[in-house]
Amino acid sequence: MSTALEKLFEKTKQEKRAALIGYLPAGYPNQKSSAKIIKAMIEGGVDAIEIGFPYSDPVMDGPVIQAASEEAIKNGAGVDEVFNLLQTTAALGTPSVIMSYWSPIEKYGVANFAKKVAQMGGSGVITPDLTIEESQEWQNESTSNSINRIYVVAPSTTDQRLANVTAKCSGFIYAASLMGVTGTRDAVSGNARSLVERIRKVSDTPVAVGLGVSTKSQAQEVANYADGVIVGSAFIKIVQEHGSGRSGLKKVKQLANSLSEGVRNAS
Amino acid sequence: MSADKKVDELTSSVLGHFGPYGGRFVPEALIAALDELAAAHTSALSDPKFQSELAELHKTYTGRPSILTDAKRFSEHAGGARILLKREDLNHTGSHKINNVLGQALLTKRMGKKRIIAETGAGQHGVASATAAALFGLECVVYMGEADTKRQALNVARMKLLGATVVPVTQGSKTLKDAINEAMRDWVTNVSTTHYLLGTVAGPHPFPTMVRDFQRIIGVEARQQVLDLTGKLPDAVLACVGGGSNAIGIFHPFIEDSSVRLIGLEAGGKGIETGMHASTISGGKPGVLHGTRSYVLQDSDGQTVESHSISAGLDYPGVGPEHAYLNDIGRAEYRSITDDQAMYAFSLLCKSEGIIPAIETAHALAGALELGNELGKDATLLINLSGRGDKDVQTAAEYFGLPL
Numbered sequence: 165m166s167t168a169l170e171k172l173f174e175k176t177k178q179e180k181r182a183a184l185i186g187y188l189p190a191g192y193p194n195q196k197s198s199a200k201i202i203k204a205m206i207e208g209g210v211d212a213i214e215i216g217f218p219y220s221d222p223v224m225d226g227p228v229i230q231a232a233s234e235e236a237i238k239n240g241a242g243v244d245e246v247f248n249l250l251q252t253t254a255a256l257g258t259p260s261v262i263m264s265y266w267s268p269i270e271k272y273g274v275a276n277f278a279k280k281v282a283q284m285g286g287s288g289v290i291t292p293d294l295t296i297e298e299s300q301e302w303q304n305e306s307t308s309n310s311i312n313r314i315y316v317v318a319p320s321t322t323d324q325r326l327a328n329v330t331a332k333c334s335g336f337i338y339a340a341s342l343m344g345v346t347g348t349r350d351a352v353s354g355n356a357r358s359l360v361e362r363i364r365k366v367s368d369t370p371v372a373v374g375l376g377v378s379t380k381s382q383a384q385e386v387a388n389y390a391d392g393v394i395v396g397s398a399f400i401k402i403v404q405e406h407g408s409g410r411s412g413l414k415k416v417k418q419l420a421n422s423l424s425e426g427v428r429n430a431s
Numbered sequence: 432m433s434a435d436k437k438v439d440e441l442t443s444s445v446l447g448h449f450g451p452y453g454g455r456f457v458p459e460a461l462i463a464a465l466d467e468l469a470a471a472h473t474s475a476l477s478d479p480k481f482q483s484e485l486a487e488l489h490k491t492y493t494g495r496p497s498i499l500t501d502a503k504r505f506s507e508h509a510g511g512a513r514i515l516l517k518r519e520d521l522n523h524t525g526s527h528k529i530n531n532v533l534g535q536a537l538l539t540k541r542m543g544k545k546r547i548i549a550e551t552g553a554g555q556h557g558v559a560s561a562t563a564a565a566l567f568g569l570e571c572v573v574y575m576g577e578a579d580t581k582r583q584a585l586n587v588a589r590m591k592l593l594g595a596t597v598v599p600v601t602q603g604s605k606t607l608k609d610a611i612n613e614a615m616r617d618w619v620t621n622v623s624t625t626h627y628l629l630g631t632v633a634g635p636h637p638f639p640t641m642v643r644d645f646q647r648i649i650g651v652e653a654r655q656q657v658l659d660l661t662g663k664l665p666d667a668v669l670a671c672v673g674g675g676s677n678a679i680g681i682f683h684p685f686i687e688d689s690s691v692r693l694i695g696l697e698a699g700g701k702g703i704e705t706g707m708h709a710s711t712i713s714g715g716k717p718g719v720l721h722g723t724r725s726y727v728l729q730d731s732d733g734q735t736v737e738s739h740s741i742s743a744g745l746d747y748p749g750v751g752p753e754h755a756y757l758n759d760i761g762r763a764e765y766r767s768i769t770d771d772q773a774m775y776a777f778s779l780l781c782k783s784e785g786i787i788p789a790i791e792t793a794h795a796l797a798g799a800l801e802l803g804n805e806l807g808k809d810a811t812l813l814i815n816l817s818g819r820g821d822k823d824v825q826t827a828a829e830y831f832g833l834p835l
Contacts (some may be wrong), residue, residue, distance in 0.1 A: 173787075181491065181835050220735040221608065223616060227602075242732040243732050266719050267718055268733035268734070270733065292458055293722070295454075297454065297455060319760050320464070320623075321459055325463075329459065341615045345619040348742065
């Protein structure tokens, strides 16, 4: 049986467009507001939600997500808040995944984590620091709970390794557009397209590009060659600047709307 | 499985596993660089030219072999046990850190990279890295928690004098753990030109194995020196453990000598029971931090908990994976030494031997006092005197209430 996430990529393929995936750390800026922000993202046209497990040592993340994660943890976000938000989001009918560094998953128990994701209606988990060599147990448990395993690949990933890693992915493959950490950039790295092209040679799984996408034109550019566009820091920046009250939520929805036009305008 | 068999597996670890510990938990972006580094390390190990270049540096730059000091007056306080000090404090830059740094700097050259980055807590590894960068003409950026740059202002100045750029890290707890995070982020971004010169036996493979191999020289020398002096092996080898590089360096050549007890002394801070400590093995649980699986201080959500120690160099919530394994198979023991115990031993060594040790090292000395009193005068204890205490004069003066 396919996950909600897999069905989404089938649908966007038929519609000849890319899927728009929005990221927010659970409990940022607090639990109640994070649910509202996600709702605003969905109302604005985000197709799938990536819920971040706020972690104390996020080495893949730039300053914006670091600060947001720190604030979320300070305000009490932990594993319960992550799963509650996952359940809330999935219940809205939006394909939802968790993005988590490996430490919290291992602490919770690999089998229990996979089971809980499935129970809460989640489609899968993005694991930015789990290498395929260390993931035998995760592969078993994610498979037996029928959830997607999403690994991140990078421009430095060799062709051989790209084949090995993408063979273990399902749902989508997370292609990091550049060598670096999360955060908005003035331009999408030119490495992104060539990475996606290299992935196409070894895998039929949909490819979503993340890192450094924040505007409509960037979303449109990426949607020209990728199946999904991932936006995180840009949403968080809005909340940092405008708060999560009515005006902040309105701006979140506007950004989602404009990005959503971007992924539909691609050729 | 017997301990001996398990020890055999240590040396043949695939992808840096030590039993269930070690491995690689890092962004995919770093895999190619880690593979390149592992290959460079492996080929250098069997390259006579590399080895002779490193040996020459040890001899003419660091001042190796470091001497062995028979601490006779200190011994009176340790139940009369014979106390032999391996004097890594006499190395150029003042600690064992230079052993690893010179090795990795040569590897950096071998890989054709021109820039090194390093993390530092107390500043000893940062100073050693800045030193090697000056020696080899490499660009050097050192990440240091903002809190530590204030605690260790003297070492910040030393690094700058040596031509390095020191970046104060303001994220998280603003200490060593966050300096490592920031160094990893730099490395992910600049990996094609940059080598991450990690200072301890933690982090993703090949770091725990490679740093150990560069620090083994301590134990190789000391084992022979003790044999030459006493005609037999010591009863125990003691070293302080933060990440654990000086400890693994002196332990490793003794692993197959099953009669020799290996004892690591962790920083107990205000006492494990208070929660204000850095005793990762004694007071932590298995988990993942900074790219490796080992014992970690963390909460029920897998979030890293801040460690506490009077010694900045031991103030780290993780520990090298090989130590975790040596603990689990019972080949090494790990004890916890409080701030007060360490400072007592610090003062005692100053006054009984005329040697001011690093506060990190004072934890090993406190362990020697404890073990000497347990074993009595027939015992011989080898202690890794891993660093000198010049950098700690201010902290010690404050602790003992001396006017500055």
